[in-house]
Amino acid sequence: MDTQADRGNTAHRSIRNERRMTPPPVDPGEQRYRVERQIGYLLRRAHQRASAIFQEQIGDPNITPTQFSSLVKLHEDGEVSQNQLGRLVGMDKATTQGVIRRLKARNLVSARADPGDARRTLLRLTGEGDRLVQRLMTAGPRVTNETLKPLNADEQRQLVTLLSRIA
Amino acid sequence: MDTQADRGNTAHRSIRNERRMTPPPVDPGEQRYRVERQIGYLLRRAHQRASAIFQEQIGDPNITPTQFSSLVKLHEDGEVSQNQLGRLVGMDKATTQGVIRRLKARNLVSARADPGDARRTLLRLTGEGDRLVQRLMTAGPRVTNETLKPLNADEQRQLVTLLSRIA
DNA sequence: TCGAGATCGTTCGCTTACGAACGATCTCAG
């Protein structure tokens, strides 16, 4: 992550000229459109920060947030089909395919054909996958706490509640 | 590579019967770790939904949220260097490179060498880019409104405030 | 029974996102 370092370097403050016609008409009553106030932009930035904290706190540089969610769901549900897992975790089926392929390659997840439906592939954790997810889950609260650190307990609850409703 | 290390596994908790085995006894005091309550997971899902709404509301299937943010920033600031734009919009410099390359390819952004610093590339909107961003900005509020629809006005303000603080 | 439509998992192409390494260039302290 690039740190903000450029400050203090005002060399390029010159604003060449022209083209920058009506800077802001500065309408006292009207609110200008600001990207950094838009919900989508804020969600993107907050998600970036949360992902970075996950990576630094989870203690395993090879596990991504999405992989972790998939592993936890498999831990809870035991055995589910691939697309079903995708729905549970909020992954497109193309995305799911890639995530599961990588988890299988690392021997964290095993697959077998569904005996009752030839279209389906049933997934479950391997012993190794189960051990890993149990270990990683102990770090889960640390990730959450660190991400929500700027807020007090009340605000943390509010944010989680509001986010649940728009997610 | 030895495939299936886990075949038929006995030690593994075998969920032989399809029925939902009763989850670990619910300790009234203890809270189980739930992915769908974690802030990172909620941010990921909310961001997915916000992006989908952006795409359906913005009216131009070729413009992504990140591209839009970049265009708006260029519209506001006139002319900035590439890395500087990345910092303003929250993009890694590798990401910035890709985004700008695509915007240049579509003739929405133009670039020139910084006369005072040979390392830098100065970016600005083309006339076409300027017209586009002005048109798209009128759809901006629609995106926000639709995304925040599940919340009332008070809750919307709260969410934006809280998100700003953790982003 | 049978066939239209749904679902399953795969593949392709594209975009965002990040870390790491790189050569070129700039800044600043000594």
Added chain:
DNA sequence: CTGAGATCGTTCGTAAGCGAACGATCTCGA
């Protein structure tokens, strides 16, 4: 003035994410 270190933009590799198309399979109603 000079060299160490910072910054610039590029490139490579990897991951998540999505739409679209595809063949195989399953479901269900006529």
